[in-house]
Amino acid sequence: xxxxxxxRWARAEALGVSMPELAAYQDEPQQMRSxxxxxxxxxxxxxxxxxxxxxxxxLQRRAPYMAQRALYFDQAMPDLAHVFLIxxxxxxxxxxxxxxDIALGPRAQAHxxxxxxxxxxxxxxxxxxxxxxxxxxxxxxxxxLPDPLIPHRHARFVSDTQITxxxxxxxxxxxxxxxxxxxxxxxxCFGATMISLATAAARPEGPRLFVEKLLIDPQRYVMRQxxxxxxxxxxxxxxxxxxxNHADRILERLTADVDLTTGVAFGACRLPHDAGxxxxxxxxxxxxxxxxxxxxxxxxxxxxxxxxxSPPFLWR
Amino acid sequence: xxxxxxxxxxxxxxxxxxxxRMLQFGESMFPIGGFSFSCALESAVQxxxxxxxxxxxxxxxxxxxxxxxxxxIAVIAAHRAASAGDVDALIHIDGEVYARxxxxxxxLMSVRMGKRFTEMGAQVIGAPLLRKWLECIDASVVMGCxxxxxxxxxxxQNLTAQQAFVVLQYGTASTIxxxxxxxxxxxxxxxxxxxxxxSGLTEAxxxxxxxxxxxxxxxxxxxxxxxxxxxxxAHVRLFMS
Numbered sequence: 001x002x003x004x005x006x007x008r009w010a011r012a013e014a015l016g017v018s019m020p021e022l023a024a025y026q027d028e029p030q031q032m033r034s035x036x037x038x039x040x041x042x043x044x045x046x047x048x049x050x051x052x053x054x055x056x057x058x059l060q061r062r063a064p065y066m067a068q069r070a071l072y073f074d075q076a077m078p079d080l081a082h083v084f085l086i087x088x089x090x091x092x093x094x095x096x097x098x099x100x101d102i103a104l105g106p107r108a109q110a111h112x113x114x115x116x117x118x119x120x121x122x123x124x125x126x127x128x129x130x131x132x133x134x135x136x137x138x139x140x141x142x143x144x145l146p147d148p149l150i151p152h153r154h155a156r157f158v159s160d161t162q163i164t165x166x167x168x169x170x171x172x173x174x175x176x177x178x179x180x181x182x183x184x185x186x187x188x189c190f191g192a193t194m195i196s197l198a199t200a201a202a203r204p205e206g207p208r209l210f211v212e213k214l215l216i217d218p219q220r221y222v223m224r225q226x227x228x229x230x231x232x233x234x235x236x237x238x239x240x241x242x243x244x245n246h247a248d249r250i251l252e253r254l255t256a257d258v259d260l261t262t263g264v265a266f267g268a269c270r271l272p273h274d275a276g277x278x279x280x281x282x283x284x285x286x287x288x289x290x291x292x293x294x295x296x297x298x299x300x301x302x303x304x305x306x307x308x309x310s311p312p313f314l315w316r
Numbered sequence: 317x318x319x320x321x322x323x324x325x326x327x328x329x330x331x332x333x334x335x336x337r338m339l340q341f342g343e344s345m346f347p348i349g350g351f352s353f354s355c356a357l358e359s360a361v362q363x364x365x366x367x368x369x370x371x372x373x374x375x376x377x378x379x380x381x382x383x384x385x386x387x388x389i390a391v392i393a394a395h396r397a398a399s400a401g402d403v404d405a406l407i408h409i410d411g412e413v414y415a416r417x418x419x420x421x422x423x424l425m426s427v428r429m430g431k432r433f434t435e436m437g438a439q440v441i442g443a444p445l446l447r448k449w450l451e452c453i454d455a456s457v458v459m460g461c462x463x464x465x466x467x468x469x470x471x472x473q474n475l476t477a478q479q480a481f482v483v484l485q486y487g488t489a490s491t492i493x494x495x496x497x498x499x500x501x502x503x504x505x506x507x508x509x510x511x512x513x514x515s516g517l518t519e520a521x522x523x524x525x526x527x528x529x530x531x532x533x534x535x536x537x538x539x540x541x542x543x544x545x546x547x548x549x550a551h552v553r554l555f556m557s
Contacts, residue, residue: 020532196534200415211415215385215534226371227360227378227540235538256546258363258539267545269419278418280538280545 009042009062012097012131015160021196021215022127025156029125034095041065044101047081047108047140054081054108064089065098074111076307081110085146087118092130092157094123100132104140104169109305114146117178120155120192127156127194134161136169136241137204141305145297148176148234148286153191163201163241165209170242170304171276173199174293177216178286179223179233189233190223192216201241201275209241209275229282232265236281236289240300244274249303251277254296264288337473341437342483344490348432348462353425354495354555355379355488356543361499362550365543369506373513376492378537380514383488384481384521386416386533387426387463391484393530394467395477398445406464407452412530413461419544421557430462437469445472481522489514495555 043065046058056070070081182189195216256267263284283289360366397405417423438446453460470480493507
């Protein structure tokens with residue numbers, strides 16, 4: 001039992017060792033070694049459709065990753081299973097390895113989010129790795145909208161997301177990355193050593209749909225450069241994998257603009273192989289980016305499920 | 317980690333012929349349609365992101381850096397695969413390049429220029445590998461992206477991977493700069509200065525790309541990608557990207 005469990009989070013360890021951008025950071029922290037108990041979190045969320053409702057049929061967890069139970073509070077989609085991801089350490093530290101595995105069976109509908117922003121703390125040894133596997137079977141629908149990532153100065157963070165999606169399923173998956181704690185001190189803004197965010201998607205039978213590897217490397221490349229971040233501080237990157245007819249309608253309703261006065265830029269492109277859309281947002285503040293993600297979320301819900309968004313929580 | 321292989325920089329052909337062929341297949345007059353793309357400069361000028369020589373230089377530098385981190389690695393990998401006559405590897409590289417073209421217009425540009433470059437090569441040079449690759453494109457076995465066509469063509473001509481990489485980088489910069497002459501108030505002297513300046517970065521960029529594995533192809537230019545998205549929605553367009 002233990003060996004098969006270990007295999008489930010072994011990819012996080014293997015990834016960190018194999019990535020060229022992490023070659024210089026293989027030293028061990030003076031505190032707890034990398035990948036030890038308490039630093040290797042694992043969470044499997046298996047959603048299944050039961051009647052008209054989606055249930056969290058399979059939950060496996062290992063601290064510091066955990067989830068409690070599915071909640072049903074969305075009045076617009078009362079059968080949608082909501083799960084809040086919890087990391088008991090409240091942040092990512094050097095040597096942490098997190099593995100998240102989300103699987104939706106046929107016609108299951110779920111919304112997964114985090115409790116709050118994920119801080120990636122400053123590092124003087126090693127790095128933090130997050131590995132995510134998302135599997136959607138026929139007609140499944142997943143909204144995966146975690147809160148922003150806040151990389152602290154000298155953070156080294158690698159994320160790898162592998163998506164397997166049936167042609168009829170829909171995945172809305174967002175990632176918001178801040179430049180750092182820019183209001184704390186100016187050296188925090190783009191102060192992370194290296195942030196690597198890779199996403200790859202494929203159909204269940206194998207064909208590759210698309211790959212994106214964003215490598216934020218402020219030591220080698222100028223973040224403020226025209227075409228990179230320019231005057232903006234926060235990136236929103238949203239992937240909408242959905243059948244082409246939905247993607248066409250969603251794209252029709254989306255606008256694209258760079259507004260240097262209000263400090264926001266956004267636009268969507270079609271992904272290769274009719275996989276769906278990718279929507280990028282830049283903002284000077286996180287709230288602007290979150291608002292645009294919510295706007296897209298509303299459009300996707302209306303076009304794919306035919307439901308509206310409920311009003312936002314006052315505290316989110 | 318891969319080290320630079322012997323034939324990557326080896327001057328196999330007489331250097332005068334080699335330079336002439338590199339110029340022929342690398343210049344902007346080569347009829348593969350590069351002149352019809354602006355790589356999102358058109359939107360950048362319309363939205364006030366690029367306004368003068370300084371912002372144009374920075375925008376072009378971003379494009380050149382992104383090319384070196386992505387397509388440049390594929391050009392070198394394709395050159396190595398073609399030198400070894402490994403068609404399966406070329407098919408794999410082509411798939412990896414296409415899967416990373418996340419903007420509609422970047423895909424269109426890569427596929428269109430790749431096919432024309434292969435066609436021209438097949439007709440001018442007449443090598444069996446180029447004819448076979450063209451059949452693969454026509455049969456939709458491959459998409460036929462430009463970096464693969466370029467690396468393969470140069471390997472067949474016994475030109476080096478470094479020369480193919482230089483053509484990619486130079487072509488990226490010159491496409492944007494020649495579009496700039498038609499899109500904004502800028503002089504030939506200013507665009508040539510930028511081109512001269514950016515060419516000075518090619519050596520280090522090649523060394524880095526030649527060491528990288530295909531899976532290391534990466535990017536980070538969100539503002540340029542948003543500008544590309546704006547271009548696809550624009551009603552009035554002078555350029556195709």
